[in-house]
Amino acid sequence: NAGVTQTPKFRILKIGQSMTLQCTQDMNHNYMYWYRQDPGMGLKLIYYSVGAGITDKGEVPNGYNVSRSTTEDFPLRLELAAPSQTSVYFCASSPGRGGLGEQFFGPGTRLTVL
Amino acid sequence: AQSVSQHNHHVILSEAASLELGCNYSYGGTVNLFWYVQYPGQHLQLLLKYFSGDPLVKGIKGFEAEFIKSKFSFNLRKPSVQWSDTAEYFCAVKGSQGNLIFGKGTKLSVKP
Numbered sequence: 015n016a017g018v019t020q021t022p023k024f025r026i027l028k029i030g031q032s033m034t035l036q037c038t039q040d041m042n043h044n045y046m047y048w049y050r051q052d053p054g055m056g057l058k059l060i061y062y063s064v065g066a067g068i069t070d071k072g073e074v075p076n077g078y079n080v081s082r083s084t085t086e087d088f089p090l091r092l093e094l095a096a097p098s099q100t101s102v103y104f105c106a107s108s109p110g111r112g113g114l115g116e117q118f119f120g121p122g123t124r125l126t127v128l
Numbered sequence: 129a130q131s132v133s134q135h136n137h138h139v140i141l142s143e144a145a146s147l148e149l150g151c152n153y154s155y156g157g158t159v160n161l162f163w164y165v166q167y168p169g170q171h172l173q174l175l176l177k178y179f180s181g182d183p184l185v186k187g188i189k190g191f192e193a194e195f196i197k198s199k200f201s202f203n204l205r206k207p208s209v210q211w212s213d214t215a216e217y218f219c220a221v222k223g224s225q226g227n228l229i230f231g232k233g234t235k236l237s238v239k240p
Binding site: 054104108116119121 | 132137162170171172177223225230231233
């Protein structure tokens with residue numbers, strides 16, 4: 015199993031540009047999550063999904079959108095990039111809320127908005 | 129809302145010193161607690177987790193944590209640290225949406 019994979023690893027955007035961060039998991043997990051990590055702030059939940067076709071907002075959803083058309087994929091879309099979105103983005107998956115709750119993380123995408 | 133507090137922002141130790149990293153959570157009901165580690169440039173990896181039962185939980189690489197319900201604490205310990213333990217450590221509690229609510233993290237630097 016590859017686990018959770020994310021692309022790209024690094025990206026530099028100009029203000030106002032858009033991009034999609036890709037996330038794929040091969041563990042057949044229902045739950046998937048997007049977090050952003052800022053220095054000294056820990057990880058904050060952006061969006062999550064409990065299964066294909068179902069998504070919901072987390073703590074910091076503004077400026078982002080997600081979709082979940084398959085169990086495996088959970089892309090994160092930035093429509094109008096802003097400097098405040100400079101961060102490291104982690105995707106994670108878990109078997110389900112009622113399970114043991116352990117989440118498996120991808121390697122992250124480091125995004126800089128200039 | 130649930131929250132997690134980690135007391136130390138940066139801890140510096142010499143090799144073979146003992147480690148204890150503090151973690152307090154806010155929720156008074158049943159909790160699922162985790163410690164994750166992030167080595168430089170890498171993604172988060174699970175060190176250990178607590179769901180129920182024995183409050184002393186043993187994890188990988190010689191780490192352990194003790195769940196003390198009366199103190200709302202889940203401190204991470206290791207009797208003797210190594211240079212390779214240099215990393216950032218995150219305490220987390222499982223949230224109502226199945227997500228993890230993280231503390232701000234503690235950077236550990238171990239001097240050889």
